[in-house]
Amino acid sequence: MSNVVPRGVRAALSGISWPVYILLYTPLALVAYYSFAPAPNQLGHSLHGYGVLMRDGSVGAALRRSLILAFASAVVSTALGTLLGYGLSRFRVPNARGIAANIPSLIIYTPIIMPSLVFGISELIFFNFVHSYTGLLGAGLSTMVIAHITFQVPYIALTVFARLAGLDQNLFEASHDLYANGVKSFFFLTVPVVRPAIIGGFLLAITLSIDDFTISFFTAGPGSVTLPIYIYGAIARKGISPEINALGTLMIGTVMVLAIGQFAFTRIREGRAKLIPE
Amino acid sequence: MSATAQTAVQGEAKARSLRLWITAGPGLFWVVLFLLIPSAVLLGIGFFTADDYGTPVLPLTTTPFGQVAGFSPLGWDDGNIVILLRSLQQALVATLVSALLAYPIVFFIMTRAAAIRPLLLLLIILPSWTNQVVRTYAWLELMGPNAPLTWVAHALGIVPVHLGIAPGAFAVTTGLAYNYLPYMIVPLYASAERLDWTLVEAGRDLYAKGFGLFWHTVFPQTVPGLLSGVIFVAIPAFGDYVVPQLLGGDKELMIGSLVANQFTETPDWPYGAALTIIMLVFTGAGLVAFRLLTRKLGGADEATI
Amino acid sequence: MKTLPLPRAIKFLAAGFLLAGAGLAVPKPAQAIPTLNLFIWSDYIDPDLVKSFEKQCNCKLVETDYESNAELVAKLKAGGDSQYDVVVPSSYEIPQLSEEGLIQPIDHSKLTNFKNLITTFQNPSYDPGNKYSIPYQWGTTGIVYDPSKIKDPAHSWSILFDPKVNPSYPFVLPKGEGYDQIGAACAYLGYGFACSEKSQWIAAAKLIIQTKKRPNFAGFVEETPARDQMKNGLIAVSMAFNGDIGQCYADGTCKKLVYFLPKEGTERWVDTMAIPAHAANPQLALEFINFILDAKNGAQLSNFNQYATPNQAALPMVQGILKTEMFTPTPDDDKLLHFVNSLKGAEFKTFNGIWTSVLQ
Numbered sequence: 001m002s003n004v005v006p007r008g009v010r011a012a013l014s015g016i017s018w019p020v021y022i023l024l025y026t027p028l029a030l031v032a033y034y035s036f037a038p039a040p041n042q043l044g045h046s047l048h049g050y051g052v053l054m055r056d057g058s059v060g061a062a063l064r065r066s067l068i069l070a071f072a073s074a075v076v077s078t079a080l081g082t083l084l085g086y087g088l089s090r091f092r093v094p095n096a097r098g099i100a101a102n103i104p105s106l107i108i109y110t111p112i113i114m115p116s117l118v119f120g121i122s123e124l125i126f127f128n129f130v131h132s133y134t135g136l137l138g139a140g141l142s143t144m145v146i147a148h149i150t151f152q153v154p155y156i157a158l159t160v161f162a163r164l165a166g167l168d169q170n171l172f173e174a175s176h177d178l179y180a181n182g183v184k185s186f187f188f189l190t191v192p193v194v195r196p197a198i199i200g201g202f203l204l205a206i207t208l209s210i211d212d213f214t215i216s217f218f219t220a221g222p223g224s225v226t227l228p229i230y231i232y233g234a235i236a237r238k239g240i241s242p243e244i245n246a247l248g249t250l251m252i253g254t255v256m257v258l259a260i261g262q263f264a265f266t267r268i269r270e271g272r273a274k275l276i277p278e
Numbered sequence: 279m280s281a282t283a284q285t286a287v288q289g290e291a292k293a294r295s296l297r298l299w300i301t302a303g304p305g306l307f308w309v310v311l312f313l314l315i316p317s318a319v320l321l322g323i324g325f326f327t328a329d330d331y332g333t334p335v336l337p338l339t340t341t342p343f344g345q346v347a348g349f350s351p352l353g354w355d356d357g358n359i360v361i362l363l364r365s366l367q368q369a370l371v372a373t374l375v376s377a378l379l380a381y382p383i384v385f386f387i388m389t390r391a392a393a394i395r396p397l398l399l400l401l402i403i404l405p406s407w408t409n410q411v412v413r414t415y416a417w418l419e420l421m422g423p424n425a426p427l428t429w430v431a432h433a434l435g436i437v438p439v440h441l442g443i444a445p446g447a448f449a450v451t452t453g454l455a456y457n458y459l460p461y462m463i464v465p466l467y468a469s470a471e472r473l474d475w476t477l478v479e480a481g482r483d484l485y486a487k488g489f490g491l492f493w494h495t496v497f498p499q500t501v502p503g504l505l506s507g508v509i510f511v512a513i514p515a516f517g518d519y520v521v522p523q524l525l526g527g528d529k530e531l532m533i534g535s536l537v538a539n540q541f542t543e544t545p546d547w548p549y550g551a552a553l554t555i556i557m558l559v560f561t562g563a564g565l566v567a568f569r570l571l572t573r574k575l576g577g578a579d580e581a582t583i
Numbered sequence: 584m585k586t587l588p589l590p591r592a593i594k595f596l597a598a599g600f601l602l603a604g605a606g607l608a609v610p611k612p613a614q615a616i617p618t619l620n621l622f623i624w625s626d627y628i629d630p631d632l633v634k635s636f637e638k639q640c641n642c643k644l645v646e647t648d649y650e651s652n653a654e655l656v657a658k659l660k661a662g663g664d665s666q667y668d669v670v671v672p673s674s675y676e677i678p679q680l681s682e683e684g685l686i687q688p689i690d691h692s693k694l695t696n697f698k699n700l701i702t703t704f705q706n707p708s709y710d711p712g713n714k715y716s717i718p719y720q721w722g723t724t725g726i727v728y729d730p731s732k733i734k735d736p737a738h739s740w741s742i743l744f745d746p747k748v749n750p751s752y753p754f755v756l757p758k759g760e761g762y763d764q765i766g767a768a769c770a771y772l773g774y775g776f777a778c779s780e781k782s783q784w785i786a787a788a789k790l791i792i793q794t795k796k797r798p799n800f801a802g803f804v805e806e807t808p809a810r811d812q813m814k815n816g817l818i819a820v821s822m823a824f825n826g827d828i829g830q831c832y833a834d835g836t837c838k839k840l841v842y843f844l845p846k847e848g849t850e851r852w853v854d855t856m857a858i859p860a861h862a863a864n865p866q867l868a869l870e871f872i873n874f875i876l877d878a879k880n881g882a883q884l885s886n887f888n889q890y891a892t893p894n895q896a897a898l899p900m901v902q903g904i905l906k907t908e909m910f911t912p913t914p915d916d917d918k919l920l921h922f923v924n925s926l927k928g929a930e931f932k933t934f935n936g937i938w939t940s941v942l943q
Contacts, residue, residue, distance in 0.1 A: 005385070005389050006487070009488075010386075010389050012382070013382050013383075013385055013386040013389060014386060016379075016382040016383070016386070017382055017383045017386035017387075020379055020382075020383055021401060021402075024401075024402070024405055024456075024459075025405070026420065027413065027416030027417050027419060027420055027456075028405060028408070028413065028416055030416065030419040030420060030426075031412070031415075031416045031419055034419060080304055080305040080308055081305060083301045083302065083304060083305060084301070084302045084304075084305030084306065086301055087297065087298050087299075087300070087301025087302030087303075088298070088302050090297070090301070091294050091295070091297045091298035091301065091302070092298055092302075104302060104306060107306050107309050107310060107314065108306075108309070110309070110313060110314060110317075111309060111313050113509075113513060113561070113565065114313070114317065114558075114561075115513065115514060115516070115517030115518075115534070115557065115558075115561060116514070116517070116519070117517050117518075117519045117534045117537060117538060118317065118320070118517065118537075118554050118557065118558065119313065119317075121320060121537065121538070121541055121550070121554065122313065122316035122317040122319070122320045123312070123313075123316055124541065125316065125319060125320055125323070125547070126312070126315065126316030126319055126320075128660075129319065131665070135665075138665060138666055139663075139666065140666075146312055147312070149308065149312075150308065150309055150312045150313050151313075153305050153308060153309060154309065157305060182297060207407050210407070210408075210409060211406065211407065211408070211409055211410055212409075212410070213409060213410050213411045213520050214410075214519045214520060218541075221663075221666055223620065223645045223647060225647070227409070228409045228410070228411045228412075231409070231411050231412060231415070232411045232520075232524075233648070233650075235411075235415050235418075235524065236650065236808055237625055237648075237650060237807065237808045237811065238808065238811040239808070239811055239812050239815055239817060240415060240418055240419065240422075244415075245419075248408075248412045248415070248416065251408055251409060251412055252408050252412065255404070255407045255408050256404060259400065259404055259407060260400075263396070263397065263400055267396075328932075330927070330928050330929060330931055330932045331660075331679065331683055331931065331932075332935070333660070333683075350936055350937070350939065350940035351781070351785065351933055351936045351937045351940065352785055352788060352789070352937060352940050355940060357940065357943045358943060361943060422817070423753065423816075423817050424816065424817070438751060438798055438799065439751065440732075440751055440752050440753055440799065440819070441753055441798070441799060441801070442753075442817075445801060445802045526802075527801060527802025527803070527804075528758060528802045528803040528804075528942075529795070529800065529801070529802040529803075531942070531943055536943055539939070539942055539943075540939075541657065542653060542654060542657045543651070543653040543654075543657075543758055543759070543760065543942065544653070544760070544761075544935055544938055544939040544942060545653075545656065545657060545660065545935070546935070546936075546939065549939075
């Protein structure tokens with residue numbers, strides 16, 4: 001197909017794209033570069049920023065909370081989302097019309113499309129009301145986990161649904177005859193088949209959790225400062241400093257290493273065994 | 279899909295719906311309990327009276343919507359309308375910029391060897407996997423006062439001396455486009471991947487080369503992807519909170535910051551809720567418009583719930 | 584079909600659940616020993632004082648920071664009134680917080696060190712009988728500017744509000760709840776810092792709206808972050824607290840900056856310790872307040888955060904810049920200093936409405 005594209009156009013495409021690629025990484029590279037500055041707005045090389053970071057106990061605590069938040073929410077949302085995607089693809093009447101038939105779709109798309117600010121403030125008010133009447137759900141890590149699960153579930157459901165939608169329904173009928181039990185059929189047929197989607201969804205959920213700031217910000221309580229909230233607060237308070245850049249660099253670096261590693265890993269596996277195409 | 283449902287006996291239909299509720303129920307219930315009910319509460323608050331400290335109390339009123347329209351103790355002011363228009367403008371420009379960048383990049387990736395295409399796509403998506411605060415504040419290193427791009431702007435005389443590009447409107451646009459560019463590229467790439475190149479081959483015989491060829495054969499096929507991209511960029515950009523806060527310096531408010539203010543700095547929950555309703559009305563209107571446009575132009579051809 | 588890796592899938596999920604369970608369980612052991620949740624302005628308490636309090640009470644102190652009174656009030660309303668044990672609002676917030684039922688009366692029988700307070704801070708006008716609040720630190724709000732950028736300005740609010748005094752260098756205003764800003768604009772317009780008429784507030788609001796439209800207005804930034812931006816050379820002038828500047832004079836990071844009290848008048852503020860209405864640990868909160876009221880601890884606090892102490896018994900032990908006129912104002916300076924009006928009820932609503940429209 002690419003032979004359709006003339007050489008001149010290809011050159012022009014490269015000419016536009018490479019600068020964009022560079023621009024995508026320039027700000028991140030500058031963060032890394034300035035993380036070695038001895039003080040804000042000073043040039044030079046030192047590990048001062050990293051030293052400050054290591055000595056600051058609240059950064060470690062924030063990191064721990066971020067990881068707890070990401071993993072706890074991703075696990076629950078993967079379970080809920082997988083069941084949801086599976087149920088909708090298997091048991092919903094296909095091509096049904098009318099409002100009732102569309103309610104699940106509406107429910108699933110709302111968290112995706114709702115601006116995160118509205119999402120966060122809704123949660124803030126809701127938890128506030130619940131807490132003032134029942135004493136439960138005081139703002140903190142638990143409310144943050146609940147909010148994160150809420151925005152992750154639809155993504156996982158969609159991933160799993162998309163995977164199942166590509167499958168032959170007769171496969172399920174056959175499996176149903178074979179195992180004669182919905183639960184068995186689910187674990188022996190569905191789970192293996194959608195495993196890539198589940199793992200992908202789980203990783204996506206973690207990514208979404210780590211990426212989020214706004215919803216975390218409005219659902220956080222005392223002593224539930226996560227890394228993004230810590231960074232935002234530090235910038236609002238003191239502007240950018242070498243230690244904040246050092247923290248940013250570590251976050252960027254971790255994501256890059258994980259992503260590239262995961263990418264390489266899947267490539268190797270794909271090369272080894274060409275399974276069911278995605 | 280299959281026609282089993284129409285022919286199924288009633289008992290089977292019942293079992294089916296029971297299974298549907300067992301599997302899909304918990305997830306749907308979770309979202310309803312922790313998002314739909316809370317947002318309904320938020321919207322409801324927009325019709326309550328604010329007490330002296332901004333807490334919603336009865337009776338029901340439409341005063342908050344008067345405040346949204348611009349009435350305040352200072353008299354009527356166009357401030358809120360300006361903020362709304364500014365948010366729309368920022369969202370539109372950010373969407374336009376990302377669409378204009380996305381096309382060359384998508385076709386640049388398409389023209390590379392199949393083996394490295396996923397890597398090139400990954401490199402586009404990667405920055406969006408770091409936290410939004412990190413990748414937004416990173417632009418302060420380029421556009422803040424005393425930063426490289428600001429020096430260039432000073433040399434060109436675009437930005438007054440002593441000031442930075444950030445905080446400012448241009449910095450906000452850049453930040454939004456940067457944050458949401460991958461959300462434009464990914465759906466566009468998905469539809470470009472399914473492109474029917476025989477149409478392009480045929481078109482080459484019929485039409486002039488160059489842009490005409492692109493416009494008549496390639497572009498129509500990518501419209502569904504483009505429209506998804508527009509939705510994924512425009513809606514979050516319109517209501518974004520982090521980018522205007524960090525790169526706009528509270529100077530030229532966007533609607534997100536205006537809403538957040540009513541729940542933080544200057545508490546007035548009913549007013550904030552009324553602003554949220556306006557925000558959602560615009561979001562919803564945009565969504566419906568694009569949904570209709572998609573149906574008309576491309577039709578939903580993907581497996582969607 | 585290939586072999587079904589079911590056990591692995593289950594292990595994967597089970598491991599995840601265990602991880603999540605372990606993760607959620609982590610905060611719990613912390614509750615085993617009593618915890619004092621302190622919600623306070625950033626950099627406002629000496630970490631060594633925190634350690635010695637933890638030692639004394641055999642408890643854990645969790646510090647969370649805020650940057651503005653508005654943030655404090657918002658968090659208290661959003662359920663924070665049951666999550667924090669001690670908060671440190673400015674004096675003018677006390678009538679509002681007590682009327683809204685967000686803070687609780689203080690049990691004076693537990694405060695054996697109360698007598699250490701300077702008499703003017705006992706029974707203050709904003710909180711008769713110190714029913715809800717105990718002074719923590721006090722200070723002045725003034726102007727800080729960079730003399731290498733703005734040459735010899737008159738010691739006046741004009742440095743913020745008159746474009747001729749600073750036509751091109753970036754400056755900021757605090758966002759907050761507007762008391763200082765409206766007061767400053769009132770003072771500049773000749774109504775006096777403690778202006779209390781609605782018409783004066785509106786005139787002041789209009790002046791601030793004009794001011795924020797100037798091209799060199801760099802946004803709304805609270806006093807302490809603004810001080811830090813000034814240290815980094817990002818802005819040239821801002822409102823500031825004397826103690827913030829004292830801090831960076833003391834550590835040598837802002838020697839070139841100049842602080843002054845505007846001649847039209849400005850604020851004398853008091854930050855106070857209060858106990859939220861539904862605090863989990865009010866007894867520990869009282870112990871903490873009494874700990875701060877101790878003479879030696881009070882002096883250590885001031886020597887750390889470089890703010891003036893309301894503690895008479897601590898005065899002999901404060902050091903360095905705290906002994907200068909910046910912290911013990913001369914009688915002439917004293918005349919410039921006013922308490923901000925404590926607004927509540929309908930007055931508060933009017934004022935808040937005016938400030939809301941300034942911010943948008």
